[in-house]
Amino acid sequence: MKRSLHLFLFPLFLLTAILELESQSCPPEGIDLIEPIFAQCDPTFTAELPSTGVFEFASGMFASAVDDCTTTEDLNYTFNPSQVTCADIGSSIQVTTFVFDASGNMNQCQTLVFVEDNLPPIIACQSSVIVSLDQNGSIALNAEMLGIVVDENCNLSYNIIPSLFDCSDVGTDVWVDVIATDQSGNESICSTLVSIVDRQPPTINCVPNVSINLPESGIVTLEPSLFNVVVNDNCTLPGNIDITINPSSVDCSDVLNPLTVEIVATDQAGNEESCFSTVMVVDITPPEINCRSQINIILPPSGQMNVDPLSVLLSVSDNCTAPGDLNYYLSIPTVDCSFIGDTAVVDLVVSDESGNASTCQFLLIVEDITPPSLFCIDGVAIRLDPDGEFQLSPDLFVSSVSDNCSYDISLSRNVVTCNNAGKMVRMKITVEDNSGNRTRCTSIVEVLDPEPQSVEIEGPSSIECGATEIPFSVNVNGGYGPFIFEWKILSGARRGWEIVSGQGTTDILINAGTKRLSLKVTVTDLCGKRRTDRFTIKCSDSGRNIAQVGVDQSINFPASEVSLYPNPVDDQFIIELPEDIMNSMKEAYVINNNWQLININDFEQRIINRLPISTDHLMKGVYSVIIVTSDKEVVVKRFVKL
Incomplete structure (x- = not known):
């Protein structure tokens, strides 16, 4: 603190008063009514602010007093104002000093105080600092940025x-002087090395959603223009801002898969900022196809074939879908025999996995070059029909036939007649399909001859003259029917022999006359060829006996009462009679056509009114059974053994 020295003389009266106070003592009663007397009261005073910036007033600085009762040390001083601060620099302050003794007596004086600051600031700079430009590309340095300690x-x-820097200073180091001046003009200076940098990222804006159509190449390199990118920076011109896109391209693998794309803007200082956009990749490019103008398909043995789309295409490609993954649609996907002979116009549609499609047309011609498959039997034997012909059909000769399409079977001849009887006829069987493919085979038709090898009349070995319904039959050996049978009595008709039934059949009944019978049978086959036989017998007049009884005739017994079944017979037949008649039956004789006895059957073996007779031991042919009663009455029945 610096004080100004003022040389002045105390007034005479004040000096006298002080001397009188010092010579006096306090009243004996203890009552002090005398105020202190200022021994010093400077009219002016200069206060130099300390480092705190506050100057506190104290006794003795510019005023001091004495008192008659209170010691100088015990006097109490107060000041108004009690202090001055930096706010008072450069102005004069009227300060009143109040002094109080122990009895409360007060005195005051005024001093004009002048406030000064003569202390320079104390500052310290950082050795170096890094400052970044703001978004406008400039910076105005301040103490806080430089880290000044004060x-x-x-x-x-x-x-x-x-203090001012811009984008041109980026990357440079500058020594900066900081001059600190207080309000009294006191100065201090320090320096710091300032590095200017740009840490302000660019601004970038892009559209949130983008749809991209893939070209024929199947790939698109992503450009900022696709996203309407707008960039700005504090230092770098938009044209110098580096824009990168991640991913940098899209291709077929991204089709219809929402893809998040990051667009990054980088200024020349390396600051980055990003925006994001969702990309929907769409493939609208149809496949490129080149078709043949016409294809010819040869049907396989199955008669049906799927048309292969790849056989139609000369070339096929797509920007995204591999040929094996393309979808192929044919308006006629399958051909069969119905297409033979026609030319069809077919559409081929090729579509990719995105549904883009291309169409071409071609002519489709279906051919069949596969001949039918034909197998014939070696030969067949046939019999002519009753009309002397036989209509031949392929079924007689063909064991198997097949073709991939429809076919017709033809024969070298369709009928054989009596002219072919007994001959081997060579046949050609031809199968031809609807495309003209043919297959042939041969077979032999054996036309069996209907002409019998021989005919033979069978009749009784003896006949009683006058007997009735004598059975005769003819056996035909070989050949086949139908036959025409013509019976004729060559000799005996005038003597009473006559054919009573069976004319035109194999079996006839004759009534006997007298003497000799000469009988002829003519058998004509269906082709008109004839065979004949003759039978001659002489009747006997020795009386009627069993040999004179005709077929299904009886002697004194009604034949209608007797039943024989089944007839023809295989293993046994039954003779059935009314029960009351059955009791009178004795024996049943089985004889052949030569009237030879085969066996005798006793009616005691009957079952109620039925007698079973076995024929297992008999050969095939015509037989008679003669039934004799206990009264010697006779019934004859004819049967056929199969």
Whole structure:
């Protein structure tokens, strides 16, 4: 603190009063009514602010007093105002000093105080700092940026040289002087090395959603223009801002899969900022196809074939879908025999996995070059029909036939007649399909001859003259029917022999006359060829006996009462009679056509009114059974053994 020295003389009256006070003592009663007397009261005073910036007033600085009762040390001083601060620098303050003794007596004086600050600021700079330009590409340095440490009692102002920087200073190091000046003009200076950088990222805007159509190449390189990218930066011109896109391209693998794309803007200082856009990749390019103008298909043995789309295509490609994964649609996917002979116009549609399609047309011609398959039997034997012909059909000769399409079977001849009887006829069987493919085979038709080898009349070995319904039959050996049978009595008709039934059949009944019978049979086959036989017998007049009884005739017994079944017979037949008649039956004789006895059957073996007779031991042919009663009455029945 600096004090000004003022040389002045106390007034005479004040000096006298002080001397009188010092010579006096306090009243004996203890009552002090005398105020202190200022021994010093400077009219002016200069206060120099300390480092705290506050000057506190105290006794003795510019005023002091004495008192008659209170010691100098015990006097109490107060000041109004009690202090001055930086705010008072440069102005004069009227300060009143109040002094009080122990009895409360007060005195005051005034001093004009002048406030000064003569202390320079104490500042310290960082050795180096890094400052970044703002979004406008500039920066104005301030003390806070430079990290200045200050010890100052009053207000400071700073002068930073240089203080303004812009984009042109990026990357440079500049020594900056900081001059600190307080309000009294006291100065201090320090320096720091300032590095100018740009840490302000660019601004970038892009559309949130983008749809991209793939070209024929199947790939698109992503460009900022696709996303309407707008960039700005504090230092770097838009044209110099580097824009990268991740991923940088899209292809077929991204079709219809929403893809998040990051667009990154990088300024020349390396600062980055991103925006994001969702990309929907769409494939609208149809496949490229080149078709044949016509294809010819040869049907396989199955008669049906699927048309292969790849056989139609000369070339096929797509920007995204591999040929094996393309969808192929044919308006006629399958051909069969119905297409033979026609030319069809077919559409081929090829579509990719995105549904884009291309269409071409071609002519389809279906051919069949596969001959039918034909197998014939070696030969067949046939019999002519009753009309002397036989209509031949392929079924007689063909064991198997097949073709991939429809076919017709033809024969070298369709009928055989009596002219072919007994001959081997060579046949050609031809199968031809509807495309003209043919297959042939041969077979032999054996036309069996209907002409019998021989005919033979069978009749009784003896006949009683006058007997009735004598059975005769003819056996035909070989050949086949139908036959025409013509019976004729060559000799005996005038003597009473006559054919009573069976004319035109194999079996006839004759009534006997007298003497000799000469009988002829003519058998004519269906082709008109004839065979004949003759039978001659002489009747006997020795009386009627069993040999004279005709077929299904009886002697004194009604034949209608007797039943024989089944007839023809295989293993046994039954003779059935009314039960009351059955009791009178004795024996049943089985004889052949030569009237030879085969066996005798006793009616005691009957079952109620039925007698079973076995024929297992008999050969095939015509037989008679003669039934004799206990009264010697006779019934004859004819049967055929199969």
